[in-house]
Amino acid sequence: MQKFQDAEGREWVVDLNISTARSLRTNALNVDFLDYAGILAGVNDVFFAADLLFLVCEGQAKERGLDAEGFGRGLKGCALFDGVSAFVAEYLDFFPDPSTAAKMRELVDKTAEAREELARTICEASTAILNETLDDAARRLGALSSTASRSPEAASTTGEALATPTSTPSPNADD
Numbered sequence: 635m636q637k638f639q640d641a642e643g644r645e646w647v648v649d650l651n652i653s654t655a656r657s658l659r660t661n662a663l664n665v666d667f668l669d670y671a672g673i674l675a676g677v678n679d680v681f682f683a684a685d686l687l688f689l690v691c692e693g694q695a696k697e698r699g700l701d702a703e704g705f706g707r708g709l710k711g712c713a714l715f716d717g718v719s720a721f722v723a724e725y726l727d728f729f730p731d732p733s734t735a736a737k738m739r740e741l742v743d744k745t746a747e748a749r750e751e752l753a754r755t756i757c758e759a760s761t762a763i764l765n766e767t768l769d770d771a772a773r774r775l776g777a778l779s780s781t782a783s784r785s786p787e788a789a790s791t792t793g794e795a796l797a798t799p800t801s802t803p804s805p806n807a808d809d
Contacts, residue, residue: 638719640709641708648687650721658686658689665686670729670734673686674722677722678745680714
């Protein structure tokens with residue numbers, strides 16, 4: 635059995651057994667519990683994952699007077715991630731055949747690697763965009779600053795006198 639805590643502070647037990655597998659097969663999600671590739675891919679869809687977690691924890695939710703909507707209010711951010719992680723861990727432990735479990739763990743590892751690579755790519759792209767935006771903003775501020783320092787309004791607000799051409803005396807000024 636695996637446990638997770640939702641965003642409302644409620645603890646849920648994820649317990650997969652034959653009875654749970656049967657109920658997942660006959661529900662509106664029409665989940666083939668033995669299609670581990672489909673299940674493991676499906677938990678990446680937050681709506682599917684929330685529905686799946688509700689079905690696994692439905693008895694506990696009903697004991698607390700919660701329907702699917704009430705249960706779902708507690709699934710967000712880290713709580714949803716923790717719930718999915720608890721489900722995946724329990725799902726991997728469900729199968730008695732070591733070769734099936736090994737294939738599933740390999741799939742989970744590949745999925746985790748792909749997710750980490752995607753997160754790295756998004757982070758790098760976000761950083762690059764942010765740096766470009768900051769560099770662009772700095773250039774614009776620099777341009778505004780130099781334009782503002784040459785304007786008469788800037789001179790009057792800073793107390794500086796504008797440089798005006800002064801007449802220079804002609805060499806024959808005494809004449």
